[in-house]
Amino acid sequence: MSDNKKTQTALIHAPRNAPQYIHSIQPPLFRASTIIFPSTAHLFDRHWSDPYDYSYGTHGTPTTFTLGDQLAQLEGGQFCLLAPSGLSAINLVNSTFLSQGDEVWVPDNVYGPNIEHLKNLQQRYGIHVRIYNPIDADSFVPSAATKLLWLEAAGSITLEFPDLKALLKKAQAAQVITALDNTWGAGLAFNAFDIGDEHLSVDVTVHALTKYPSGGGDILMGSVITRSKALHDRLFKIHANQGICVSGDDTAQIIRSLPHMALRYQQQADHARTLTTWLQQQTQFTQVLHPSLASSPGHIYWKEICTTGQSAGLVSVIFDSKYDLAAIRRFCDALTLFKLGFSWGGPMSLVMLYDLKQMRQLDTTHLQQGLLVRFCIGLEHPQDLIQDIQNALQQLE
Numbered sequence: 001m002s003d004n005k006k007t008q009t010a011l012i013h014a015p016r017n018a019p020q021y022i023h024s025i026q027p028p029l030f031r032a033s034t035i036i037f038p039s040t041a042h043l044f045d046r047h048w049s050d051p052y053d054y055s056y057g058t059h060g061t062p063t064t065f066t067l068g069d070q071l072a073q074l075e076g077g078q079f080c081l082l083a084p085s086g087l088s089a090i091n092l093v094n095s096t097f098l099s100q101g102d103e104v105w106v107p108d109n110v111y112g113p114n115i116e117h118l119k120n121l122q123q124r125y126g127i128h129v130r131i132y133n134p135i136d137a138d139s140f141v142p143s144a145a146t147k148l149l150w151l152e153a154a155g156s157i158t159l160e161f162p163d164l165k166a167l168l169k170k171a172q173a174a175q176v177i178t179a180l181d182n183t184w185g186a187g188l189a190f191n192a193f194d195i196g197d198e199h200l201s202v203d204v205t206v207h208a209l210t211k212y213p214s215g216g217g218d219i220l221m222g223s224v225i226t227r228s229k230a231l232h233d234r235l236f237k238i239h240a241n242q243g244i245c246v247s248g249d250d251t252a253q254i255i256r257s258l259p260h261m262a263l264r265y266q267q268q269a270d271h272a273r274t275l276t277t278w279l280q281q282q283t284q285f286t287q288v289l290h291p292s293l294a295s296s297p298g299h300i301y302w303k304e305i306c307t308t309g310q311s312a313g314l315v316s317v318i319f320d321s322k323y324d325l326a327a328i329r330r331f332c333d334a335l336t337l338f339k340l341g342f343s344w345g346g347p348m349s350l351v352m353l354y355d356l357k358q359m360r361q362l363d364t365t366h367l368q369q370g371l372l373v374r375f376c377i378g379l380e381h382p383q384d385l386i387q388d389i390q391n392a393l394q395q396l397e
């Protein structure tokens with residue numbers, strides 16, 4: 001019989017430090033709430049604003065800092081904070097940069113839960129939410145109270161690509177902080193911190209890592225990236241105050257997926273283009289939306305900014321207005337490869353239906369009337385996806 005007391009202690013204090021020469025393809029995974037200080041000197045020498053402050057799990061571990069550094073490099077930024085979802089990352093930006101009486105501008109096609117959060121802040125803290133037309137930079141009219149401008153390129157349902165250059169110039173002239181939801185571009189379609197010949201830059205990017213970086217449809221996470229230490233420090237403080245943090249295991253999954261993200265992104269974008277060519281020939285649709293198409297609002301800005309021709313795997317179609325909701329529901333229910341569900345960037349193609357009339361505040365003369373269906377292209381063979389849509393279209397009549 002072993003000495004139970006000693007065995008128990010030995011189980012807890014069982015070091016097995018890897019020798020220096022041991023390396024694996026994936027970095028070691030740290031799971032931590034407590035981080036052990038080697039000495040009181042380490043404890044007292046640390047400073048809260050050190051971007052690599054090893055003090056407690058909520059502030060980060062080598063695992064989370066590895067992912068943060070990779071994402072900052074991918075997107076062209078310098079500092080990264082991780083949040084437990086894309087929406088949480090958006091909320092971190094709103095709660096850091098908006099105070100009572102401030103004004104924030106969002107595009108009419110903004111990711112829905114962002115404006116829901118802002119309306120909540122509006123009611124409770126007197127923050128004024130203003131909406132601009134994503135394809136008309138002139139509709140953004142900053143005032144002395146404007147503190148934050150949200151950008152999406154492209155918008156994730158109707159896929160308008162904004163005149164980012166014009167919007168950034170206006171915001172900079174008015175000293176407004178610019179935050180880009182970079183989930184669609186994913187750091188691949190364009191460099192948000194270095195746009196065009198004039199090297200324009202957004203101040204902050206937010207990325208729903210849930211989409212392309214995860215690539216599996218199974219992990220939720222978000223990031224907030226900046227190039228400015230001053231902005232990062234403001235975000236960092238709220239991030240720490242609110243206890244926003246992510247699990248080491250989830251982080252390791254994203255680190256594992258990141259090296260093949262560009263391949264997946266390219267493949268999904270290529271297959272999306274194959275689909276758009278076919279979709280445009282079908283009479284049931286009055287408009288096919290994908291920034292690479294001339295028929296897609298803001299196409300010229302996409303062409304100007306996404307110089308490598310990258311265009312992600314989202315395609316939306318607007319159905320002829322003679323088809324009512326019941327018909328569109330029959331269509332969606334008849335699809336077999338496209339599954340009905342939110343999100344995108346995973347291996348499985350997804351479909352979602354929307355009624356634009358209920359989603360938009362401004363007029364949408366650049367879009368046809370009718371119900372909209374968004375396809376998120378997965379990694380299936382594009383001919384199988386086309387066949388699936390073709391079969392389901394028979395349910396419309």
Ligand SMILES: *Cc1c(COP(=O)(O)O)cnc(C)c1O
Pocket residue numbers: 084085086087088111156181183184208209210211220221222343
């Ligand atoms: C999915 C998504 C988000 C939110 O990400 P979650 O991780 O699902 O909270 C934010 N912005 C855009 C454009 C998205 O597509």
